[in-house]
Amino acid sequence: MKLDHSARIDAPVERVWAIVSDVPRAGRLVPGVGPVEPLGADRYRGTLRVQIGPVRLDLAGDIEVTSRDETARTAALRLDAADHRLGGAVRATMRLALTQATPSTTDIRIETDAQVLGRIGELGEPIIRRKADRIVSELIANLAREASS
Amino acid sequence: MIAPFELVRAGSLAEALELLESDPEAHVLAGGTALVLLMKQGLLRPSRLIDIGGLAELRGIRMNGDLRIGALTTHLEAERSALVRRHCPALASCFGTVATVRIRAQGTVGGNLAHADPAQDPPPMLVALGAVAVLESGAGRREVPMEDLFVDVFETSIGPGELLREIVVPPLAEGARATYVKFLPRTEDDYATVSVGAVLRVDAGGRCADVRVALGSVGPTPVRARRVESALRGERVTPARLREAAMLVREEVDPIADARGSAAYKREMAGVWTERALRALLP
Numbered sequence: 411m412k413l414d415h416s417a418r419i420d421a422p423v424e425r426v427w428a429i430v431s432d433v434p435r436a437g438r439l440v441p442g443v444g445p446v447e448p449l450g451a452d453r454y455r456g457t458l459r460v461q462i463g464p465v466r467l468d469l470a471g472d473i474e475v476t477s478r479d480e481t482a483r484t485a486a487l488r489l490d491a492a493d494h495r496l497g498g499a500v501r502a503t504m505r506l507a508l509t510q511a512t513p514s515t516t517d518i519r520i521e522t523d524a525q526v527l528g529r530i531g532e533l534g535e536p537i538i539r540r541k542a543d544r545i546v547s548e549l550i551a552n553l554a555r556e557a558s559s
Numbered sequence: 560m561i562a563p564f565e566l567v568r569a570g571s572l573a574e575a576l577e578l579l580e581s582d583p584e585a586h587v588l589a590g591g592t593a594l595v596l597l598m599k600q601g602l603l604r605p606s607r608l609i610d611i612g613g614l615a616e617l618r619g620i621r622m623n624g625d626l627r628i629g630a631l632t633t634h635l636e637a638e639r640s641a642l643v644r645r646h647c648p649a650l651a652s653c654f655g656t657v658a659t660v661r662i663r664a665q666g667t668v669g670g671n672l673a674h675a676d677p678a679q680d681p682p683p684m685l686v687a688l689g690a691v692a693v694l695e696s697g698a699g700r701r702e703v704p705m706e707d708l709f710v711d712v713f714e715t716s717i718g719p720g721e722l723l724r725e726i727v728v729p730p731l732a733e734g735a736r737a738t739y740v741k742f743l744p745r746t747e748d749d750y751a752t753v754s755v756g757a758v759l760r761v762d763a764g765g766r767c768a769d770v771r772v773a774l775g776s777v778g779p780t781p782v783r784a785r786r787v788e789s790a791l792r793g794e795r796v797t798p799a800r801l802r803e804a805a806m807l808v809r810e811e812v813d814p815i816a817d818a819r820g821s822a823a824y825k826r827e828m829a830g831v832w833t834e835r836a837l838r839a840l841l842p
Contacts (some may be wrong), residue, residue, distance in 0.1 A: 463675065463713020464586065464594075465602045497601060529601045536815035537712050540779060 411539055413522040417550045421557035423510040426518065429557055430506060433473060434491050439552035441545060445474070458491060462533060462541055467493050469500055476503075483508040498530030518553070520546055565607045572616040572722070576697050578609045580720045585609050587722065589631060589670035592662050600615055617669065617724060622646065624770050626728040627696045630669025634681075635660065647731060653684040653739035653756065659748045669723040672708065675715045675780070680789070682709060683781040684739045684756035686773035690728045696721040706773070709780035732769065735760035736840045741775070742832050745819070751776045752819040753812075753828045759796075759840035768790040776819075777812035784808045787833060796841060805834035 419426055430436050433454050437446035446456035452475040460467040471491025478485045484507045492499040502524035509517045526538050569575035579585065585603040588594055589612060597603040611617065617631040624645040625641065628637060637643050638655035646765075657663050657671070657680050672681055682705070690705045694717055705726070708715050716721060731737060741754035754775040762768040769790045772784040790804035814825035 463711075464597065465713075483627075495604065532600045532602055534817075536817060540712065 411524050411526065411535060411542070413524070413539070413543055413546060414519070415522075415543075415546050415550060416517065416519045417554065418511055419516045419518055419538060419550075419557055420514065421516060422514055422553070423483060423508050423516040426516045426553065426557045427508055428478075429553060430508070430518075431478065431480075431485065433475065433487075436549075436553070437473075439549050439556060441548045441552075442477040452478070453507060460541060460545070462537060465496075465533065467498070467530060468495065469493050471500075493530065496529050497524070498528030500530070501525045501527070516557075520550070560601075561595075562601075562604045564598075566610055567607060568610045568613060570613065572614050572695065572724075575609055575611050575614060575694065575722060576720065579722065580697050582607055583719045587611055587673070589673075590633065590666040591670075591675040592666040593670065593676070599725060611722070617722075624730065626650075626730075628728070629725050630666055630667060630672075630723045632668045634663035634666055634668060634671070635656075638663065639706050647688065647728065647737055649737035649739050650684055650688065650728065652668075653680050654679050656739070668726065672705075672726070673715060673717060673723050675709050675711075675713050677709075677779055677781070678750035679710055679778045680739065680751070680754060680775065681742065681822075683754055683773040683775040684737075685728070686781045686783060687725065687756035687758050687771045687829050688728050688731075688734075688737060689741075689758075689771065690726050692717075692726055693724045694718075694721045695724040700724070706781065706783055712779045731758065732760055734762070735769065735838075738836050738839050740832055742828055750811045750819070753777050753814075753832050755826055755829075755832050755836040756788050757805070757833070757836040757840060759791075759837060761796055761842050767794055767796050770837075772808070772833060774786070774808065774812060774829055774833070777814040777825055779813070782808075782812050784811050784833060786811055791837075798838065798841075801837045801841070802834050805837055806830040808833045 434446040442459040444457040446454050454473040458469040458535045469491035474488045476486045487504045489502040505521045507519045511517045585607040588608045588610045617757045618629045620640050620642050621627045634654045634657045644651040692703045692708045709794045738756045740755045741751035756773050758771045760769040770788050774782045787804050788808040809826045809830045812829045816822045
């Protein structure tokens with residue numbers, strides 16, 4: 411399942427980059443994410459709670475920053491999380507790119523490629539896609555708010 | 560396999576509301592047609608179910624100017640009810656198209672709405688009819704217009720501690736006609752590719768005095784076709800005008816691609832079936 415989000419944020423690119431490259435801080439902008447703990451070597455551990463109607467997913471897992479380019483302002487992340495109670499897992503890669511639109515605005519693009527495994531998949535791709543789409547959209551909206559404040 | 564759970568039978572509405580309040584993680588069991596499937600799939604593992612099946616307060620169909628359908632009424636009871644048929648034949652026949660007769664005999668009107676599956680039949684019909692959901696909690700009672708009850712796929716505005724008690728369907732205005740149609744290209748008991756509930760009132764001069772249109776299966780919630788409605792209201796309703804207005808619905812729906820067709824196909828079918836529904840309502 412592939413998702414592609416782009417938006418323009420009212421903040422200079424340096425400020426947006428400072429937030430997104432700080433993984434625990436960026437994690438706080440994702441709805442449903444609990445505290446993100448650093449494990450060292452750009453690896454982190456965290457939880458994500460997602461409610462889809464009556465079904466609640468409690469995903470716990472690791473995030474790894476697999477590449478980071480401070481000059482081009484791009485980064486790639488790998489997420490690997492599971493819900494052991496329901497039985498299911500989510501594996502995703504995210505590619506993030508920032509470009510300066512004007513000195514005071516930034517274009518952000520987040521490309522997500524996610525695999526949903528196990529019982530969670532029974533919810534059906536369209537529903538999972540809609541939820542994932544909303545989570546990334548809210549992340550971008552929260553990021554825009556934080557960067558421009 | 561279903562994980563073990565505790566089943567608590569509520570003896571009264573007050574007791575059910577207390578149980579709900581004391582355990583916000585508990586799930587409510589009515590007909591169980593949707594809930595038990597989710598439990599069998601392993602997607603839901605409630606530790607406790609509150610069985611409201613015995614609550615007399617949530618049963619029965621009454622008329623007091625408005626039609627009031629208790630949440631525990633089965634679809635079959637609603638379909639066959641003389642009161643529902645007299646009040647609004649289209650609503651009775653809409654209840655009669657839900658799933659299969661076995662499910663209609665088991666699933667309840669309230670449970671169906673609380674489950675908020677966007678492919679279900681009664682929601683768009685009830686939105687078109689301007690129905691209202693009556694919610695009850697320990698804090699009291701509140702009424703929510705049907706179109707505000709649905710928030711997202713499987714999500715409603717029913718809050719923690721609240722139960723859907725009944726639905727209230729106002730009478731059709733004099734001269735208004737209603738219909739519910741659904742497009743089932745595969746099998747008779749499939750979910751609709753698109754469904755349309757519509758109410759139309761044409762005055763003596765041939766103008767549209769009022770119209771309400773809502774669609775199912777083409778968005779995360781029932782979609783109220785407001786652009787179609789405003790293109791018709793006050794206008795002379797000719798077949799050409801109906802067609803033109805109906806096609807506006809394509810910009811209002813938000814279908815997903817699945818085994819029943821691509822999003823683009825469903826968008827087209829939404830236009831076609833909106834036109835068919837409205838045309839059937841012409842005097």
